[in-house]
Amino acid sequence: MKKTIRFFLNGKLKEISVNGETTVLELLRSRFQLNGIKEGCGEGDCGACTVVIGEVREGKVHYKSAAGCLYLAAKLEGKHLITIEGLAQKEKLHPIQEAVLNAHATQCGFCTPGVILSILALYLERPNPGKEEFRRYLEGNLCRCTGYAAIRKVPEYLEDLTIDSGNIRPFYLDQTEEKQLAFVHEDIFIDDGVNAYYSPVSEENLEAFIKDNGELVSGKNLRFLNGGSDVVVGIKKRNQHYRLLVDISRISSLQKISYGESHELIIGGGVTLSAIIDTVKQLFPQFSDAVSGMCSEQIRSSATLAGNLVNASPVADTVPLLMAMNAVLTIRGCEGTRRVPVREFYHGYKQTENKSDEWVASISIPLGEYDFIHFEKVSKRKEVDISAVNSAIALKTSDGVIKKASIACGGVGPTTLFMPETSHYLEGKSMTEETFLGAYEIIGREAAPIGDVRGSADYRKAVMQNLLMKHYLAYESSQEADGHEE
Numbered sequence: 001m002k003k004t005i006r007f008f009l010n011g012k013l014k015e016i017s018v019n020g021e022t023t024v025l026e027l028l029r030s031r032f033q034l035n036g037i038k039e040g041c042g043e044g045d046c047g048a049c050t051v052v053i054g055e056v057r058e059g060k061v062h063y064k065s066a067a068g069c070l071y072l073a074a075k076l077e078g079k080h081l082i083t084i085e086g087l088a089q090k091e092k093l094h095p096i097q098e099a100v101l102n103a104h105a106t107q108c109g110f111c112t113p114g115v116i117l118s119i120l121a122l123y124l125e126r127p128n129p130g131k132e133e134f135r136r137y138l139e140g141n142l143c144r145c146t147g148y149a150a151i152r153k154v155p156e157y158l159e160d161l162t163i164d165s166g167n168i169r170p171f172y173l174d175q176t177e178e179k180q181l182a183f184v185h186e187d188i189f190i191d192d193g194v195n196a197y198y199s200p201v202s203e204e205n206l207e208a209f210i211k212d213n214g215e216l217v218s219g220k221n222l223r224f225l226n227g228g229s230d231v232v233v234g235i236k237k238r239n240q241h242y243r244l245l246v247d248i249s250r251i252s253s254l255q256k257i258s259y260g261e262s263h264e265l266i267i268g269g270g271v272t273l274s275a276i277i278d279t280v281k282q283l284f285p286q287f288s289d290a291v292s293g294m295c296s297e298q299i300r301s302s303a304t305l306a307g308n309l310v311n312a313s314p315v316a317d318t319v320p321l322l323m324a325m326n327a328v329l330t331i332r333g334c335e336g337t338r339r340v341p342v343r344e345f346y347h348g349y350k351q352t353e354n355k356s357d358e359w360v361a362s363i364s365i366p367l368g369e370y371d372f373i374h375f376e377k378v379s380k381r382k383e384v385d386i387s388a389v390n391s392a393i394a395l396k397t398s399d400g401v402i403k404k405a406s407i408a409c410g411g412v413g414p415t416t417l418f419m420p421e422t423s424h425y426l427e428g429k430s431m432t433e434e435t436f437l438g439a440y441e442i443i444g445r446e447a448a449p450i451g452d453v454r455g456s457a458d459y460r461k462a463v464m465q466n467l468l469m470k471h472y473l474a475y476e477s478s479q480e481a482d483g484h485e486e
Contacts, residue, residue, distance in 0.1 A: 001189040007076035008054075008180070010086025011172030020190050020197025020245050021235055024068040024076070025049050028083060036084035036113040037068050040142070043233050044070045044299045045384065047141030050114035052121045054080035054173075054180065057255075061177040064274070064301035065121035065137065070232045071302065072225075074190060074197045075247060078183045080176050082120070084113035087170060095168055096120055099158035100151075107145035115141045115151060118297070119158075123168050129155070139383050140296020185250065199247040203361075206248065207334050210357050216244050217357055224248060224359050226270055227303035229295075230311045248359055249302075259283055263368040269360040273300035273308070284367060290317050290375045290392075296384045306360035309342070312350045312415065313386075319416040320392035321375050323408035327365045333358035343408075346415035370394040370404065374474045376467050379454075387411055388454035391467040395426075395475070402426050402435070407471075411454075412447035412464050419446045422468075436472040440465045 006015045009032065018027065028034040028051075040046035044067035051068045054061045056078065063082075087094035093101070096119050106112040115138065122129050122137040129137075134155055143151060158168075187209075188199040196216065200206040210217050221243035225231045228247070234240035248254060254270030257279050265283055267276065273291050277300070281288045294317050295303065308318050309329065322342045329340045331354050342363075345353045354360065377390040389411040396404035405426035410416040422443040429435045449460035 001187045002077075003188075003190055005074055005077040005188065006183075007078065008080040008176050010082060011080075011170070011176050013179070018073045018190065019192060020072070020074055020195045021241070022073045023232065023236070024051060024066070024071045024073050024081065027073040028068065034083050034085050038110055038113070039069055040110070042069050042236060044229055044296070045140070045142075046111070047114040047118065047296065047298060048111055050117045050141065050298055052082040052117050052124070054082065054124075054177070056180055056183070059181070061180055063121050063124035065118045065140075065298045066302055067140075067229070067296075067298040069236075070229045070299070072197075072228055072232065072245075072247070074188065074199065075228075075249065077188055077199065077250075078180065078185055080180060082117070082170065084116060086172075087116070087120070089171065094120075094170070095158060096123070096154075099154050102157045103150050103153045105146055105150040105154055111141060111143045111145075115143065119154060120168070121297075121301075123158075127168075131155075136292070137297045140298045194243075195241065196244045197247065198244060199250055201250050201252075203251055203253055203332065206246070206251070206359075209246075210334050213244075217246075220356065222246060222356050224310070226307045227272065227299070228307075229299050229303050230307070249304075254306075254361060259367075263366060265365040265367055267305055267363045267365070269306035269362055270304060271306075273303050273305065276305060284365065286373045286375055287318070287321055287365075290321055290377075293317065293377060293383050305363055309345065309363070310352060310354065310360060312346060312352050314349065314413060314415050315387040315390060315411040316416065317375075317377055317387060317390055317410070320390050320408040320410050321373070322363065322365065323416060323418045324373070324392040324394040324406045325365050325367075325370070326406065327363055329354075329363055330361045331358050332361040337361065339364075343418045349414035370396050370406070372397065372475050372478065374471050376470050376474075378463050378467070386454070389449075389460050389463040389467065391464065391471070393468075393471040395431075397431050400431050402429055402431055407443075407468075409443075409447060409464050409467070412449040412460050417447055419443055421446055431472075431475065433469070433472060436468045439468055443468060 004015050004017045028037050038048040040048035049068035050065050053066050054063045096116050118137050118141050185201050187205055190197045223242040224246050226249045254268045256268045258266045276291050277288050308316050327342045331338050340353050372395040375392045377387040379385040379387050391409045394406040405423045407419045407423050422439050425439050425442050449457045451457045
């Protein structure tokens with residue numbers, strides 16, 4: 001096993017040893033004195049620490065923006081890390097830098113490196129992005145000086161500049177990509193006696209490691225991570241340290257999305273939220289839209305659906321939809337494989353069914369059982385914000401009658417809650433406003449919300465009830481759009 005990591009930094013190969021808890025932000029500023037990256041929030045919300053990472057997937061190098069404050073340096077093995085210092089060639093600005101300048105999209109400059117690198121990641125991966133794609137990639141970059149009108153004009157200036165300059169790709173990419181594709185990947189194990197980091201390339205290697213290192217992986221010593229955004233926040237902000245971090249993000253068998261004859265959408269435990277947005281849009285648009293409203297592209301590019309589930313937040317935006325659809329987790333460990341419905345996965349606040357030495361191999365979502373699926377979240381901002389309350393409903397209707405109903409809500413209990421009484425109440429009744437008003441009292445009995453900074457208990461209860469009507473109104477709008485009349 002390797003005890004060092006090899007990666008490219010702005011086109012140059014580096015081989016170093018790092019502590020398992022060191023972030024890219026810390027590495028760049030302390031080890032390499034590259035200070036263009038800034039720490040703003042330290043939680044992946046502001047974009048000041050944005051970097052670009054090139055990684056090999058399916059025989060090609062793909063690029064993504066990432067939050068350097070949450071991205072562990074040890075994860076850089078075999079990857080290409082691009083910072084703001086790697087763009088300009090001597091006195092000649094990179095086209096994106098020049099476009100930002102011409103658009104008057106910078107002032108104090110604190111956020112500017114992150115803005116430029118988010119745009120670079122977009123154009124490297126999607127050479128001709130539309131306005132919505134530009135907005136998606138920039139929604140995680142906060143600017144308190146110029147605002148966003150000037151930043152949104154950057155593509156107009158960039159279009160003219162790239163015609164003259166020929167190519168938006170940094171000059172060293174062709175050579176670096178050739179070397180990246182030739183990398184031989186192997187397991188990494190770093191241990192300084194206090195914090196260990198293990199990153200396997202296969203599930204077989206992972207099982208063998210767990211069996212061979214009983215003391216190291218016992219009890220609460222072990223913490224799995226994939227994107228690791230919540231884990232790193234815990235380490236840096238809440239002093240939650242682990243003897244061993246096991247990073248499963250390099251296991252290719254966990255990074256697949258498939259749809260089979262059984263009408264099940266199967267999402268691997270290593271599939272990122274960004275990949276879900278792009279891949280399941282046609283099969284499950286409601287899920288794609290829900291994921292689009294979560295966090296920012298810098299987080300979604302590394303964070304996974306499995307991680308969102310295992311983190312066990314009672315306001316996780318993916319969980320209500322998965323509960324409503326009766327999705328099933330495939331959990332794997334040294335003792336074998338088992339399947340657990342998402343509805344049965346949570347035992348209490350931050351308490352889940354999986355054992356400390358088990359990981360989520362995949363999530364199976366049955367499709368085709370319902371003809372109407374809808375998700376709603378209530379938060380201060382439409383995107384990049386945590387829900388106060390969220391809710392999902394799945395209905396099968398026929399001739400104006402609800403034949404099958406399934407509803408789940410988050411933010412109204414210690415875990416996301418499936419609402420069996422409310423679901424059963426709706427079944428067999430007419431699809432009318434009166435029916436949904438009649439469910440208010442029932443759904444109010446099924447939850448016991450508490451108050452916090454995002455809302456009082458009474459507020460959460462009222463929102464949960466009112467979201468029932470939002471679901472009904474969304475159904476009515478869908479019927480009108482389809483040209484149906486009751």
